[in-house]
Amino acid sequence: MNAASASLPVTRRTFVRASAALGLAALEGGGSLWSQAAETQAPPAGSGPGPFTPPPLLTPAEKFRDVSRGTPKPFTLKGEDLIQARLTPETWRLEITADTSPRPDIRETATLGKPLQLPDGTALDLPALTELGRTQGVRFLKAMQCLNIPTPLGQGLWEGVPLREVLKLCGSMRNVRRIYYWGFHNNDPKQLFQSSLSYTEVMETPPGDLPAFIAYRLNGEPISLLRGGPVRMVIPWAHGFKSIKWLQSIVVTNDYRANDTYAEANNDPESHIKTSAYVAEIPRTLPAGRRITVGGLVISGLSGLQRVEYHLGDGSPTAAGDPWVEARLQGPPRDWRTILPEGVSSKTLLGFDRRTGRPLTWPLRYGMTSWSANLGKLKPGKYALRARAVDLNGFAQPEPRPNQKSGVNALELREFEVV
Ligand SMILES: Nc1nc2c(c(=O)[nH]1)N[C@H]1C(S)=C(S)[C@@H](COP(=O)(O)O)O[C@H]1N2
Numbered sequence: 055m056n057a058a059s060a061s062l063p064v065t066r067r068t069f070v071r072a073s074a075a076l077g078l079a080a081l082e083g084g085g086s087l088w089s090q091a092a093e094t095q096a097p098p099a100g101s102g103p104g105p106f107t108p109p110p111l112l113t114p115a116e117k118f119r120d121v122s123r124g125t126p127k128p129f130t131l132k133g134e135d136l137i138q139a140r141l142t143p144e145t146w147r148l149e150i151t152a153d154t155s156p157r158p159d160i161r162e163t164a165t166l167g168k169p170l171q172l173p174d175g176t177a178l179d180l181p182a183l184t185e186l187g188r189t190q191g192v193r194f195l196k197a198m199q200c201l202n203i204p205t206p207l208g209q210g211l212w213e214g215v216p217l218r219e220v221l222k223l224c225g226s227m228r229n230v231r232r233i234y235y236w237g238f239h240n241n242d243p244k245q246l247f248q249s250s251l252s253y254t255e256v257m258e259t260p261p262g263d264l265p266a267f268i269a270y271r272l273n274g275e276p277i278s279l280l281r282g283g284p285v286r287m288v289i290p291w292a293h294g295f296k297s298i299k300w301l302q303s304i305v306v307t308n309d310y311r312a313n314d315t316y317a318e319a320n321n322d323p324e325s326h327i328k329t330s331a332y333v334a335e336i337p338r339t340l341p342a343g344r345r346i347t348v349g350g351l352v353i354s355g356l357s358g359l360q361r362v363e364y365h366l367g368d369g370s371p372t373a374a375g376d377p378w379v380e381a382r383l384q385g386p387p388r389d390w391r392t393i394l395p396e397g398v399s400s401k402t403l404l405g406f407d408r409r410t411g412r413p414l415t416w417p418l419r420y421g422m423t424s425w426s427a428n429l430g431k432l433k434p435g436k437y438a439l440r441a442r443a444v445d446l447n448g449f450a451q452p453e454p455r456p457n458q459k460s461g462v463n464a465l466e467l468r469e470f471e472v473v
């Protein structure tokens with residue numbers, strides 16, 4: 055990443071421009087439905103654009119849906135409490151140590167050449183982390199999705215340093231098989247929210263995939279306290295529970311087991327984000343004689359996305375052979391400058407072609423875009439709409455992972471009446 059352009063702030067205008075660009079077309083892959091919706095200021099009766107308007111590709115930081123444990127929640131702290139919590143840019147520190155807790159069934163104990171600790175003043179601070187970002191920084195777009203919530207939380211441009219580069223500051227590691235980490239919390243162990251990764255996942259990234267990383271910027275600005283700043287972990291391939299907010303402690307351990315808070319709550323701790331389509335709310339009643347456009351979001355998860363399909367029925371369960379119809383996928387914007395913060399070139403983002411600045415895949419890996427479908431004019435009556443994603447292996451949602459404890463991707467159903 056080039057550091058000079060990393061420090062430019064996102065203005066309100068950028069976001070307005072971003073949403074406008076999405077609403078006003080400039081889309082590849084045929085955005086005619088949306089063009090029509092946006093260009094028609096006051097649609098005459100009988101040709102209205104329908105209820106669906108796609109949200110902006112980048113979610114403003116404060117518009118992410120929040121999933122935070124703790125009482126009080128760290129982002130409500132103020133003044134001296136915030137300083138005591140080391141959650142200001144000046145007071146933030148990250149400790150990286152080796153696990154010394156007794157683990158009777160693990161024979162060899164992890165060691166770290168040069169731990170970074172608070173007592174001797176070696177803990178990592180924000181200037182040192184951002185300095186590392188000048189040479190090792192990465193940035194990419196990624197959707198945040200909670201394993202347990204059937205709506206994506208938001209999509210951001212995240213910037214930071216791969217976790218492996220930060221660990222390299224600690225010299226040689228021996229007998230390390232897992233990395234445990236957590237953020238600020240009150241001292242009630244019940245409220246600790248922690249997560250973990252294997253040594254392999256941290257150190258090596260398959261080509262085309264995105265690294266586990268320590269983030270300090272979101273949408274071109276410092277990460278707000280609300281979004282887990284000054285510094286949070288972002289694990290691109292994982293559900294939100296691995297992306298620990300208010301990051302302060304990393305412990306390398308020879309314990310090979312996941313200790314994630316989510317694992318203890320009956321979730322698959324190694325769940326990768328699922329490919330999944332979501333249906334935006336539809337008004338309960340819609341007028342007959344007007345064209346109806348529906349749509350929603352779609353996340354490209356572990357198995358990528360081939361297409362989105364919808365099914366319009368009367369609400370009875372769908373059966374094999376039912377007519378599923380391909381929906382329109384919102385393509386990448388033609389001009390990324392209308393989407394990205396000022397001064398950030400798409401050529402500098404992981405997942406984009408460095409020469410052309412175009413995304414290598416669409417939707418982006420672990421990214422999110424919108425889909426829509428024009429249902430035309432419907433006869434008066436009751437309707438039920440479902441949508442599903444079909445992944446690059448040909449599996450239709452919720453397959454191949456129907457177990458919702460590895461990520462909620464049950465088919466959403468929206469009922470409405472045309473009157
Ligand atoms: N410290 C801490 N980090 C956390 C959590 C938490 O409760 N405490 N919740 C996690 C969960 S379950 C999710 S889904 C994401 C949500 O990120 P967001 O609030 O920025 O949308 O944060 C994760 N990081």
Ligand SMILES: [Mo]
Binds near residue numbers: 121200201202295
């Ligand atoms: Mo979550």
